[in-house]
Amino acid sequence: MGNTDVNIIKSSGEKVKFSLDKLRNSLQRTGASKNSVNKILDVVRDELYQGISTKEIYNRAFALLKKEHGHFASKYKLKKAIYELGPTGYPFENFISAILKYTGYETSTGEIVQGDCVKHEIDVLAHKNNTTTIVECKFHGEQGLKCNVKVPLYINSRYIDVKSHWNKNKNKTTQLTAGWVVTNTRFTEDALQFGTCVGLHLLSWDYPKNEALKDKIDSLGLxxxxxxxxxxxxxxxxxxxxxxxxxxxxxxxxxxxxxxxxxxxxxxxxxxxxxxxxxx
Structure with a gap:
């Protein structure tokens, strides 16, 4: 059976054709050698069957990688490891705060901040170069759930309310200049379109390209x-x-x-x- 002829079931329940290239890319991202990757791909390809789940495929690849290289297997498991930060989402906020710290921000989590209309609890407040960023984290504890348009709509309203009050407060030593939405899963097309249109910075598992959450974690070793x-x-x-x-x-x-x-x-x-x- 050719590897492109197998239908696999994604975590969302969607049926798609198996992509050997996709599996190869995720294995190569760990830094494992070409030889190790090819050996794993050969084994996994021989074990494919119609209706196999992506979870089953990736678990098998992980087991093979772990057998040969422990720390490469850890990198391969990164996406699953982010889900394991749950179920409350609080460790995810701490994790995002830590990533921002390592990129030069001063950060704090769970701060109550006054807006023009109401008070807001902000997941992460980040300060750098006399500017402040508010970061809202949307954590999902299971795969297949996307961040829909309601999330940036809601967060943009909070950002506008806080920004208005913050920037006219003479006691503040910084200007509030940016609002971020961070998720460990993916954004829907509508969410990306709205968020980009109103000027929010969107960060997800695989967006923006080359600057996504997975890229930041890998490049910083965090x-x-x-x-x-x-x-x-x-x-x-x-x-x-x-x-x-x-x-x-x-x-x-x-x-x-x-x-x-x-x-x-x-x-x-x-x-x-x-x-x-x-x-x-």
């Missing part, structure tokens, strides 16, 4: 702790509950790993995986 293939679910949840969202935070501070009672042997393996990820 992986969430949930990507680790060695930490257990309980250990990840403990770290998130202590506001430790970045793998990078664990490299210089092993206090929480010690607090969890992780053995020296495991700790060495975990830190090796994390360092390889962040350095890569």
């Amino acid at each position: 992986y969430p702790v949930t990507v680790s293939t060695l930490l257990t679910k309980r250990e990840k949840q403990f770290l998130l509950s202590r506001d430790v969202v970045l793998c990078r935070d664990l490299i210089n501070d092993v206090f929480f790993l010690d607090h969890l009672g992780i053995s020296e042997v495991r700790k060495v393996k975990i830190l090796k995986e994390i360092k390889a990820l962040c350095d890569n």
Whole structure:
């Protein structure tokens, strides 16, 4: 059976033709060698059947990658790891705040800010070069859910209300100049069209091209702790509950790993995986 003849089921329930190139690209993005990628593709291609789910395909590829290269498997698991930041969405806000910090912003989360009409709780407030940005995060805990037009419509209204009050307040040392909408999934076409039209900065898993969330994470080496293939679910949840969202935070501070009672042997393996990820 040719690989282009297999219908696969996406997380949204949609049926599409299997794309070997798409799978190859996501494997190559991890930094795995061409030889390793081809070996995995050969195995996965032989195991395809009509109606297989994308989840099943990617889980199989992940298992094969993990067997050969642990930290490459972690990178491959990035999208799933972002979903694991849930279910409240609060760790996702912390994660976005951390990404902005590493790009030169001063940030705070969950601030109550006065608008002309009402007060608003802002997910992330970011300051840089005498300007302020308000960032609203829309987190989805499962695949297949998109950010529709209602989200930028609502966030733009809040942004206008806050901006008007902020910029005429003489006590403020910055000008509020930008509103962001960030989601871990994707925007619908209408959401992109409206958001772009009113001047909001939209950031999703794969938008804007080459500057999307996945690109920022890769280029900055800012992986969430949930990507680790060695930490257990309980250990990840403990770290998130202590506001430790970045793998990078664990490299210089092993206090929480010690607090969890992780053995020296495991700790060495975990830190090796994390360092390889962040350095890569």
